[in-house]
Amino acid sequence: MRRLPRYVRVGLLGGFIIIYLTAVGMIAAFHERNIITGVVQFSVVLMTLVYMAAGYLAARAPKGGSPPLRPTRDALIAGAVGGVLVGVFVILMTVLADAGYTPRDMFIAITPATLDILSFDQGTYLSLPVQAVLGAVLGLAGGYLSTATPNVRSTVTRAISATLIGALGAPLFSVMMAGLGIPSRWLFRSEGLTIVGTVFVVGVTLLLRWYLLRAGGVRNALDRVPGVTRKNVNVVTWAVVGVVLAVLPWIVNTFVSDVLGTVGLYILLGLGLNIVVGYAGLLDLGYVAFYAVGAYSVAVLTARSSFLVGADVTNLAPDGFMNFWVAIPLTIVIAVIIGVLIGAPVLRLRGDYLAIVTLGFGEIIRTLVLSDWLKPYLGGPQGITEIPSVPVGPFNARDPRILYYLILGFVLVSYFVSTRLKYARIGRAWAAMREDEDVAEGMGISVIKYKILAFVMGAAVGCLGGAFFAAKLSVANPGSFTLLVSINVLAVVVLGGMGSIPGVVVGSLVLVGLPELLREFGEFRLHIYGIILVAIMVFKPEGLFPDARRARELRGEATVKEPVPALAGAAE
Amino acid sequence: MSHLLELEGVSKRFGGVQAVVDVDLYADSGEIVGVIGPNGAGKTTLFNVVTGFYAPDAGKMTFDGHNISGLKPNALTRLGMARTFQAVRLFNAMTVLENAMVGRHTRTRAGVWGALTRNRRTREEEAQITEEARKALSFFGNRLIGREDSLASDLAYADRRRLEIARAMVTGPKLLLLDEPAAGMNPAEKEELITQIGRLRDEYGYAIVLIEHDMPVIKGVCDRVAALDHGVKIAEGTYDEVASNTQVIEAYLGKAAAAQREGLA
Structure with missing residues (x-):
């Protein structure tokens, strides 16, 4: 059989x-989510994007092939083919349901209501022409984008992205505007943009784009302003970032502050793991061990139910064994000792073997914590409760905003430590070891010493995440320290870009922050999470915010002069 | 008198294979010793034993007055031994300059505290590391200088070999072990390499032991040549002595060919 023409295949794929x-229920669920309130729902936007993507792909040259002769026609057909497929699907499902075969046994989301969304309430049989026309028009639009100049293309993409970001972030933005005392009713309504809001967002995007194009980019635009140099632009940028970070909890609500705190915990964990995996190249799948060590150390040292003060859950002591701030250095010491204990036996192992053994260590720590043997000390499955909040003078550290500042402080310190270590003799030794362990040893690097050092530094940073976690939740129990935590932290590091410090921040925001803020996507969170992970690994394997030279190595790009790492420069 | 490097009866066995058998070898400062032999003769294994990558099964090895049997590679680097690898092994994701800087590791001390505080001693040490690295890179003229910020993986093959030597020089060695430094180089590059290896001996006073298959290179630089076959040292002497040794010719060409050559001569 001859292969179908490419535009047909692309169209079918879109359909x-x-x-x-x-079938998985996203269309139905996202129909509840407004993009432009009362006019366009997120479900419609999804369909639009798929059809446009089909048209876009159909009108452009396949990888290593020549561009299609009639791109506009191809794009139109691709969209229409997709639309017909969807229409046929709607009709087929209805007919099957009428005949008594309900696809809903398997796909509970395929309900008449959902099918109505696909047919735009035009009834079963009209769904086919409706979808076909919709697909054709949108496919054509996608095809037009594909053949348009890059300038037009990026302008349109930006306008669409800005609208989507504005609409999906509406709940967050309206809270922030309320916090700043700016009225937001004209911009946002029912968790979506108003029509005026949409015009405003698109208008601002286009204006900004027009201005920057005329000025020839941000850099040039800034250069033209008298008295502005690159250096004070950097200073101003960091100052703005600093101010935003400082006032953030007061312009968002406590829920968002709480989310930011969680993001901060993951940044701490990520920075720690980044030292082990990103710098030293030791794949540690049991990193949760240090998270647990941090949490349990703080718990035992500060809880009112701790065995150290002769108490238990039913018989609380008036005070914990020590203050949180005294417990922190001690926690780091304990984590360092555990780091050596875990690091030492796995020194001889490499790559996959190391990963498996560390995986085991992570589980061992969790099992130990769960065990009857340690139950009198660590509380078994119930864990340790009554952990006091962090004492910060007159402030109440149960308030997520106060916790935010505390965590932010520790993140900044860890960020600084990570940066300094990376651009130093130690960082070079780790990098050499990651690249080629034998040769590193041959060049005089004690592989044993530097492996242990990586585990120790990773443990010291990561345990802080656990410490704050315990103080934040006031409990430490084994349920919080599962393998999934290790995997999440690793995903944060890999997604951001291995060895990249800003990458950890970006990775945490995307993987931890976004899902929390997009709670309404509920059951699809993991689904979307997976799609994002796969997409990024396919299209941007070096990570979202990669270390400059790793990006070059993975992309095989021509050598360019390396930009000075922003923070390393700023720190001097 | 004792030599800088001295091997006595060194043996290494892998399962049933005797890779190195009872080898004696020495090297002194300011001399270049070539190690030749057919493929599988045990040359690289001998290197790996000397540089601590393998522990010897038997024999005595001294370096600069120290007994070095069983020492690890990093300890040997500290004592003043540096090597290159048969298949070029650079730190690919690091820049040319950083590759060379890693070589300075054993001669410097900055630890966690120095890295975090970046105190004056650390800054001075970093400056000194950079200087040493640049000095070694400039040994190869403008081949590596000017490309310090390129990734090692972006270098041309011959330059990658040169960077390996530069990285070894930065460790501050007394003895340099080069494993087939000319492999994959064109004739012009080999000529250049021969001069450079000579300069390493004359200007830096290194003792150099090199493995090489390329006979013109061996002939061009070596003060003394040792030939291995099946792990056994079968000849040692000047290039001409070794090259005319019947056992060496047999090892390379086979018995029949050797006999034929005898007959012709």
């Missing part, structure tokens, strides 16, 4: 994607 989104 299948929409059917898939319907």
